[in-house]
Structure formats: C-alpha cells, structure tokens
Amino acid sequence: MRDFQEIKTHGHAVRVHVDPEPEREARPALWPTIGEYPIYDQFLYKTMTTDDERNRRFRAALAKLAPGRRVLDIGTGQDLLWARESLQAGARNALAVEVIDDAFHTAASNLAALDQPDRITLLHGESTTLQFAPKADVCVAEIIGSLAGAEGAAAVLTDARNRHLEPGGLVVPHRAATLAAAVRLSDLLPGQPIAFAESALPYLQSIFDWHGRPFDIRLRVENPHADALLSDGRPVELLEFNGDLRTEQRTTTRLAITRPGHVDGVLTWLNLWCLPDEEPLDALRMTTNWATIYFPLFDEPVPVAPGDVLELTVTATLSDDGIHPDYHLGATLQTADGGECYGSLASPHHGGPFRAHPIYQTLFPTA
Known part of the structure; x- marks a missing residue:
C-alpha cells in the first residue's frame, strides 16, 4: 500500500x-x-451495540430507573437500542428521537417489525427543537463522546431537563468526565x-x-x-x-x-x-x-x-x-x-x- x-x-x-x-x-x-459528526454507518452502529462494557452499565441503570416510567431515548440510532432496552426493563412506554435521516428511516423499519411497536413513539429531528407531551420520567442518551462533551451532551441534556423531563426526572448516564x-x-x-x-x-x-x-x-x-x-x-x-x-x-x-x-x-x-x-x-x-x-x-x-x-x-x-x-x-x-x-x-x-x-x-x- x-x-x-x-x-x-x-x-x-x-x-x-x-x-x-x-x-x-x-x-x-x-x-x-x-x-460528533452525522456520518454513522453500519460498522459504527455495530461497534456501539456490541460494546459489552458500555451496554451492561446502561442496562443496569435502566433496570433500576425505568420500571413503570416513561423513558425518552435521545439519539436512539437505527436499532432503537435504549428505547427497546427500556421496555425490557419494565418501562411503561418510550419516546425515541433520531436526527440522522438514514438512521431514522432504518429505525422506522425496525420499529414496525417489533412485537409491540405502539409502545415506542419514534420522532425525527433534534430533541432541542422538538415539542412533545407528556413529559418523560427518565432520559437515556448515549451522546457521550470519547471527549466527554464533544457530541453536545451538555447542551442537549440541559434542554431535555428543562423541557422534556418531569420535575425530579433522571438522566442516564449520571456523570461523565474527561x-x-x-x-x-x-x-x-x-x-x-x-x-x-x-x-x-x-x-x-x-x-x-x-x-x-x-x-x-x-x-x-x-x-x-x-x-x-x-x-x-x-x-x-x-x-x-x-x-x-x-x-x-x-x-x-x-x-x-x-x-x-x-x-x-x-x-x-x-x-x-x-x-x-x-x-x-x-x-x-x-x-x-x-x-x-x-x-x-x-x-x-x-x-x-x-x-x-x-x-x-x-x-x-x-x-x-x-x-x-x-x-x-x-x-x-x-x-x-x-x-x-x-x-x-x-x-x-x-x-x-x-x-x-x-x-x-x-x-x-x-x-
């Protein structure tokens, strides 16, 4: 080469x-x-969905926080990963948001193939500009970068706390540091x-x-x-x-x-x-x-x-x-x-x- x-x-x-x-x-x-760029493809999504170290921590948090609650998944990706995992953990329902066009359309196809697609509402756009009701009790967002804030987690989750979560609502993950x-x-x-x-x-x-x-x-x-x-x-x-x-x-x-x-x-x-x-x-x-x-x-x-x-x-x-x-x-x-x-x-x-x-x-x- x-x-x-x-x-x-x-x-x-x-x-x-x-x-x-x-x-x-x-x-x-x-x-x-x-x-931090909208260039995700099949390879990049696979590296995330097969990341055992990451996934077991998110699953443990959802197992504790999701049962009986309404969950908002920001950046749900083509696999609706954390929306689906929230339901498996006992969430009442989930709202999944995806901004990347290709990922949204794939997610829509995947949603239609689920056993109970009506329990997940899929929205296309930026969570910082969307309006929806009712508010969520828990927000899960895997928008953490290798440099903790690089993917915009601070701005996106500040907005989610202010507009999309009920008072006392919680965010997963809890903390990130660089x-x-x-x-x-x-x-x-x-x-x-x-x-x-x-x-x-x-x-x-x-x-x-x-x-x-x-x-x-x-x-x-x-x-x-x-x-x-x-x-x-x-x-x-x-x-x-x-x-x-x-x-x-x-x-x-x-x-x-x-x-x-x-x-x-x-x-x-x-x-x-x-x-x-x-x-x-x-x-x-x-x-x-x-x-x-x-x-x-x-x-x-x-x-x-x-x-x-x-x-x-x-x-x-x-x-x-x-x-x-x-x-x-x-x-x-x-x-x-x-x-x-x-x-x-x-x-x-x-x-x-x-x-x-x-x-x-x-x-x-x-x-």
Missing part, C-alpha cells in the same frame, strides 16, 4: 499520510474523531509512522464533505500504549447530568510528570458513570468503543523529568451551532530548574485552520 493517498472534497484535493501496515487487534491506530495526561504522540504509536489507518480514510472524507472543506480534525488514538503516559491523569471536563450541568466550562489542572521523556501534547480519555456510586467506565484501561483523543500543544517535543509540572487549562465554549463545544487548550510546562515552556491549541468542532500545527502538516503533507 502507498504511504500517501488522496481524498477529494468539494474541489479540494487533500493528500493524506497513511500507515502502510494494516490494522490488527491491540495495535495502536490513528483515526479522526467520528462520534481526563488528561502528558504524552508524546510517537510514544503512543511506537514503531509506527504518524499516519492515519487506511480504514479511517472514508470517515475522514465524510467529515470534510459534511463541513465543506478540510480542517484540523481532532485525533482519535485507538489502543494507545498506556505506559506512554508521562504524568498522572487529571479531570479537565466534568458533566454532571443530574446535577450542576454546565454547557460551558473552564478547568485548570496540574499534571505532575512522573517519569522522564518528551512531551508534545496531552492524551484525553473518558470516565463514565451510569449510576452515581458505580465504578466508572475507563476508556483508557477498558475495552470499549470509546477511544482516546490526542491534542498537540508544542511544536516540538520538550524534554521532561520527574518533578516537572504541566499546568493545563481546558476551556469548552459552545460552537456556532449552539450544541457542540469548541475546545481551547493552554499549557505551561514548568521544569524543576525554573524553566517554562508554553503551548496552546484551538480545537473547534468544525472549521478553523488546516495544517496549522506540525502534526497536521505531517498528516496532510502538501508534497
């Missing part, structure tokens, strides 16, 4: 650096982030080029087609080497779906360097609680369809040693669609000998620059 391939989108020819080795189980792979640790990208992909997996190219093109032009997409790392982390992991985003849920937030944390190496960015990953007191799903250390997200911060890798500290600020603000957040990261690396190094990255949901950082110049070479 060639190391470089070309994709075309809206008149733009984009050269892409591609890993010449095929993907294998447990081998690290670089992809674009995909969950953690971050200092890393060097090449350590996450040992012995491999900084390049996209070949199977990721159709999704990369679909995202660029959806937006209308290429941009510096967030980078999803599958099966990263966990021993590549150079610091402890600390929360940089917290979504309390049944508490103080903020659609915009700013978090500053200090990542203590625990072993020598070089840092050029941070790796982020999801922790998820479907019930308040359970052990969280940890996307870095458990097998799940959620992956880790790498953000470059420094133009060149910076040497670090135990005793150094990376002070990291992550800001999430709503993008121009009012749903998906744009992220901005700012970092100060403070070395034990008093030195400082500064880095930053603007990571909008869509738009923004293309090839602005050396990592993206490597991934999308011009020649």
